[in-house]
Amino acid sequence: MTSLRDVPAEVLADLTAAGLDPDHVWDVVGRALSEDLPTEPRVDPTSESTIPAGARAEAVFGAREDGVVAGLAVAAVVFHAVGADATITDRVADGTRVARGDVVMRVEGLAQRMLVAERTALNLACHLSGVATATSRWVEALEGSPTRVLDTRKTLPGLRALQKYAVRCGGGVNHRTSLQDMAMVKDNHVIAAGGVLPALDAIRGRHPGLPVEVEVTTLDQLDELLALPQPPERVLLDNMTDELMTEAVRRTAGRVPLEASGGITLERAARIGATGVDFVSVGALTHSVTVFDIGMDLTTPAPTAD
Known part of the structure; x- marks a missing residue:
């Protein structure tokens, strides 16, 4: 070289x-x-x-x-x-x-x-x-809705920066690039910490100022977060039906950005956009394009x- x-x-x-x-x-x-x-x-x-x-x-x-x-x-x-x-x-x-x-x-x-x-x-x-083209198909499918398509950390080792660049070329939005950009409380963290709220409190105690996203699978869990004086910076709606996501958007009323994830396919994109969620994250943009x-x-x- x-x-x-x-x-x-x-x-x-x-x-x-x-x-x-x-x-x-x-x-x-x-x-x-x-x-x-x-x-x-x-x-x-x-x-x-x-x-x-x-x-x-x-x-x-x-x-x-x-x-x-x-x-x-x-x-x-x-x-x-x-x-x-x-x-x-x-x-x-x-x-x-x-x-x-x-x-x-x-x-x-x-x-x-x-x-x-x-x-x-x-x-x-x-x-x-290929990544840019796949992303552009999602952008087209979501056109007319408030929903933006996000990538994930499900990237090929060593190619994350390039793959996330390609997502931007296709009109998509980058989620966190590394674990240190945003804390993300998922099911395993909830189990380890003894609950959603203890996990959220622990992160804010040790890393004040760091944005936090919390995964929920039910509307009750969402309500628990919305009742906090300081809700997380983003909520991930995991494996929810279109109907549940629509209700989540109604209950949240714009207080916290909502991200849909799990069971996501391009064929479902227009319906997800119609729910009004802010983002939909699609690992397939990078891991199997x-x-x-x-x-x-x-x-x-x-x-x-x-």
């Missing part, structure tokens, strides 16, 4: 503007490339044998289905990381809705190194575009090696 200093300033600026840490992106790219090039010399025997070292080529990244793209700036970093001496043009902005057949990015550079970068660049761009199909095709073939 080269170094982060070899990545063009405009690519680094795009990452920063997107809320991504360039050093973290570089680390993710490096670990991904090490899976393809685990030992020295870090070359691809196939490309090295079939393409002259100095041969150049151009390739297009094309969408093979309709959807929302994300991670193209991350994919661009891969070509610079492998030393492809790449010039990248026509890169559409992350969050753009594209149609099948659209060109989303062009790359010109050293053909050998471009093919080394190909799979890692596609893996990242296709996965993140289908990749978005992007292909990389050479348009100017490199000379064949002797």
Whole structure:
């Protein structure tokens, strides 16, 4: 690999503007490339044998289905990381809705190194575009309602920042990024603490000022929280029916934001939005998303090696 200093300033600026840490992106790219090039010399025997070292080529990244793209700036970093001496043009902005057949990015550079970068660049761009596209479907299904779609911490290890970025590209909202952003009292915490209120009091005693979300499964539990002088900053309605959520919204009357979770499917999205809850959290946005199909095709073939 080269170094982060070899990545063009405009690519680094795009990452920063997107809320991504360039050093973290570089680390993710490096670990991904090490899976393809685990030992020295870090070359691809196939490309090295079939393409002259100095041969150049151009390739297009094309969408093979309709959807929302994300991670193209991350994919661009891969070509610079492998030393492809790449010039990248026509890169559409992350969050753009594209149609099948659209060109989303062009790359010109050293053909050998471009093919080394190909799979890692596609893996990242296709996965993140899949997250963005899935999120956009939820946004569309909830259109006209007050409900926003949230991601969760059910992310692939090491890819949380990138996946949550892709959710934003799709029009969704990020839930907490780490355990330290917000305390979240769930069933196991309630059991360990001896009840919902003891758990809430313990957190506020040790971490004053930290936002707290509390999970409830019944309207009685919700009423108990609403009766407090200082209710939690958010209440999670876990595995409630549409009817129960509608009643929860009525009882809460806007005092506390409500989040729906559990048993959530896209087919149910419009009904959840009609209940009036503020958020619906969907782990499937990140933990089991289908990749978005992007292909990389050479348009100017490199000379064949002797």
